[in-house]
Amino acid sequence: MSAITPDETVLGLLAAQARHGYQLLDCFQDPRKLGRVWKLSTSQLYNVLKRLEREGAIVGCEVASESGPPRTEYTLSAAGQARLSAWLNEPNPSSSIRRVRVEFLSRLFIARALALPTSAIVHRQREACLRERERLAAEHSMAQSSIESLTLAFVVEQLDGVLRWLSTCETLLASN
Amino acid sequence: MSAITPDETVLGLLAAQARHGYQLLDCFQDPRKLGRVWKLSTSQLYNVLKRLEREGAIVGCEVASESGPPRTEYTLSAAGQARLSAWLNEPNPSSSIRRVRVEFLSRLFIARALALPTSAIVHRQREACLRERERLAAEHSMAQSSIESLTLAFVVEQLDGVLRWLSTCETLLASN
DNA sequence: GCAAACTATTCCATGTTAGAATACCGGGCG
DNA sequence: CGCCCGGTATTCTAACATGGAATAGTTTGC
Numbered sequence: 001m002s003a004i005t006p007d008e009t010v011l012g013l014l015a016a017q018a019r020h021g022y023q024l025l026d027c028f029q030d031p032r033k034l035g036r037v038w039k040l041s042t043s044q045l046y047n048v049l050k051r052l053e054r055e056g057a058i059v060g061c062e063v064a065s066e067s068g069p070p071r072t073e074y075t076l077s078a079a080g081q082a083r084l085s086a087w088l089n090e091p092n093p094s095s096s097i098r099r100v101r102v103e104f105l106s107r108l109f110i111a112r113a114l115a116l117p118t119s120a121i122v123h124r125q126r127e128a129c130l131r132e133r134e135r136l137a138a139e140h141s142m143a144q145s146s147i148e149s150l151t152l153a154f155v156v157e158q159l160d161g162v163l164r165w166l167s168t169c170e171t172l173l174a175s176n
Numbered sequence: 177m178s179a180i181t182p183d184e185t186v187l188g189l190l191a192a193q194a195r196h197g198y199q200l201l202d203c204f205q206d207p208r209k210l211g212r213v214w215k216l217s218t219s220q221l222y223n224v225l226k227r228l229e230r231e232g233a234i235v236g237c238e239v240a241s242e243s244g245p246p247r248t249e250y251t252l253s254a255a256g257q258a259r260l261s262a263w264l265n266e267p268n269p270s271s272s273i274r275r276v277r278v279e280f281l282s283r284l285f286i287a288r289a290l291a292l293p294t295s296a297i298v299h300r301q302r303e304a305c306l307r308e309r310e311r312l313a314a315e316h317s318m319a320q321s322s323i324e325s326l327t328l329a330f331v332v333e334q335l336d337g338v339l340r341w342l343s344t345c346e347t348l349l350a351s352n
Numbered sequence: 353g354c355a356a357a358c359t360a361t362t363c364c365a366t367g368t369t370a371g372a373a374t375a376c377c378g379g380g381c382g
Numbered sequence: 383c384g385c386c387c388g389g390t391a392t393t394c395t396a397a398c399a400t401g402g403a404a405t406a407g408t409t410t411g412c
Contacts, residue, residue, distance in 0.1 A: 020361095031321075031324055032321040043402080044400070069360050069361080069408065070360085105326060108323070145208040147210070147284070147285050150284070150345060153344060154281070158273070161336065164333060169326060198392080217369070219371080219393080242377095245375060245392080246376080248391090
């Protein structure tokens with residue numbers, strides 16, 4: 001699991017409610033939902049569904065619709081449930097800037113959609129970012145060229161921003 | 177030119193000095209050079225060279241080596257020169273976080289390698305980031321859901337970090 | 353009853369990617 | 383002298399991602 005894919009996020013959406021591709025696509029395009037977080041094309045989303053089904057995390061079932069063409073409605077399997085909760089409880093989330101922006105926000109969104117507590121998720125993310133910040137600050141102090149130094153300073157600065165932002169997350173989620 | 181590729185950076189390296197693929201690869205892997213900025217595999221780099229040659233920006237010339245297999249040494253064409261300087265003087269550089277981290281740092285590295293002034297480059301990047309920050313802050317104030325609001329707050333926070341970091345860039349480059 | 357718009361999914365050509373495979377050379381070693 | 387090894391330099395391959403067009407069914411407006 002190296003690349004950054006919406007797979008687990010799809011599992012989360014399906015855990016909240018069985019859906020078909022087109023509905024999921026809407027979640028990923030509506031800016032009030034995940035549209036600001038992910039930017040998925042049609043084929044990408046249907047690719048994810050195909051992959052998840054192949055891996056046995058979800059089960060598709062062709063259903064006739066009263067209004068429109070037939071659709072394939074997907075449901076979580078037990079394996080999918082397990083994978084989803086492993087993802088939500090990830091002890092050491094990635095602290096790459098992009099991943100925080102995408103994965104962490106997705107986790108938060110899914111946890112809230114499932115009415116699960118979010119404080120542990122935020123806390124683990126904060127810890128991971130703090131560790132990474134320290135690691136990079138140490139590397140920064142040993143940089144051997146100005147470009148290396150500037151690059152590391154950039155990432156440290158970004159992580160400081162993330163940490164500050166995580167604080168506002170905590171505040172907002174506490175006052176809910 | 178939508179995706180984020182090292183094409184222009186390669187042009188810059190070749191402008192400083194004619195090189196073959198393996199040497200370029202070294203620049204992109206040595207952490208004291210561009211190794212912290214880009215993470216390129218062999219085939220990626222050779223793909224870039226093939227593309228640039230197909231587009232007429234560079235010219236390859238097979239050379240026998242005294243120590244090792246023959247190599248293809250690349251030189252900038254006039255078109256390549258033009259493209260490079262358009263890239264260096266880009267009036268409205270992207271302010272996506274990832275692009276700043278990668279493209280802007282590459283511009284800086286190349287400008288310094290070519291002994292060109294850097295202050296205009298930094299200034300244009302700062303202006304672009306400021307504009308984008310204001311645009312996103314305005315969108316943030318109109319967010320219609322908590323996830324949308326958090327996402328926009330994240331990016332605004334990151335851009336604030338970028339702006340602070342650009343200041344330290346200016347200081348460091350001035351004291352040179 | 354026909355066109356247009358919406359719902360839903362698949363297909364296709366192109367490009368990207370990691371990593372294996374190839375190939376060439378000089379030097380050390382038995 | 384023959385051979386293998388490690389560094390140099392590039393190409394190949396198979397798998398996967400991507401955007402956008404194509405398909406196809408259904409309702410709605412006129």
